[in-house]
Amino acid sequence: MKNNTYTLATRGLHWLVGLTMLSLLIVGFVMATFEIWALYDLHKSFGVLAILLILPRVIYRLVKGFPSTNEAHKVWEQKVSHIIHWVLLIGTILMPVTGMLYSGFGGYGLDVFGISLISENIVDDDIVSYNESVFVIAKTAHWVIGYCLGAAIFLHIAGALKHHFIDKDDTLNRMTGKA
Numbered sequence: 001m002k003n004n005t006y007t008l009a010t011r012g013l014h015w016l017v018g019l020t021m022l023s024l025l026i027v028g029f030v031m032a033t034f035e036i037w038a039l040y041d042l043h044k045s046f047g048v049l050a051i052l053l054i055l056p057r058v059i060y061r062l063v064k065g066f067p068s069t070n071e072a073h074k075v076w077e078q079k080v081s082h083i084i085h086w087v088l089l090i091g092t093i094l095m096p097v098t099g100m101l102y103s104g105f106g107g108y109g110l111d112v113f114g115i116s117l118i119s120e121n122i123v124d125d126d127i128v129s130y131n132e133s134v135f136v137i138a139k140t141a142h143w144v145i146g147y148c149l150g151a152a153i154f155l156h157i158a159g160a161l162k163h164h165f166i167d168k169d170d171t172l173n174r175m176t177g178k179a
């Protein structure tokens with residue numbers, strides 16, 4: 001039998017993680033672009049805590065797979081949306097991982113609302129990385145994956161709205177529990 005429904009738990013996790021990721025992406029871009037240092041600790045703390053929601057969601061999808069694609073969609077739409085769902089899921093796990101590697105190995109320290117997980121590495125009043133290669137790779141990845149994820153989320157939301165308002169099918173309603 002085909003599994004094409006979203007349970008209350010998977011819908012709840014979708015909206016919770018989705019909203020968290022959107023907020024962290026926006027805060028990340030804004031704080032990095034305008035160098036708003038006051039936002040860094042908040043971004044990092046919420047980013048680390050987000051893993052508590054992200055991990056169960058990703059593990060559940062890896063174990064159970066996705067519900068079958070929506071047959072109201074054209075075949076190419078089903079293929080594209082399935083690929084984008086994978087990109088979103090993988091991006092969701094890679095962002096906090098690269099962020100933590102970036103801050104931790106960069107010597108900037110890692111703490112959650114003041115509770116230190118990895119301490120800063122300060123030598124002669126300068127922040128010194130614990131491992132320069134891991135730091136540079138993770139920093140670049142956090143940036144590049146952030147942009148790719150932003151683009152995928154844009155397509156994802158545009159697709160959901162197009163199906164709801166133009167095609168008037170049940171795509172969005174399946175995810176809000178109305179279908």
Ligand code: HEM
Pocket residue numbers: 010014017018019021022061066069070081085086088089092153156157160161171172173174175
């Ligand atoms: C306003 C924002 C969003 C809307 C309206 C929305 C809407 C939807 C809808 C309607 C589906 C079901 C698609 C289908 O059955 O073919 C879906 C699935 C999905 N969405 Fe979103 N979404 C939003 C934000 C996000 C964000 C920010 C992420 C991740 C970063 C995300 C990740 C996913 C994933 C991975 C799926 C596949 C199904 C699942 O794993 O539960 N969504 N979304």
Ligand code: HEM
Pocket residue numbers: 021024025026027028029030031032033040043044045046047048050095096097098099100102103110142143146147
């Ligand atoms: C969980 C999801 C996360 C998302 C979606 C996210 C997203 C972003 C984005 C979009 C940027 C801007 C990239 C740029 O223009 O350089 C950024 C920057 C940053 N993120 Fe994250 N992030 C997340 C988690 C984390 C975590 C867990 C940490 C560290 C513990 C972290 C540390 C940083 C730092 C230090 C910057 C500043 C980069 C700079 O100044 O160039 N992030 N983040």
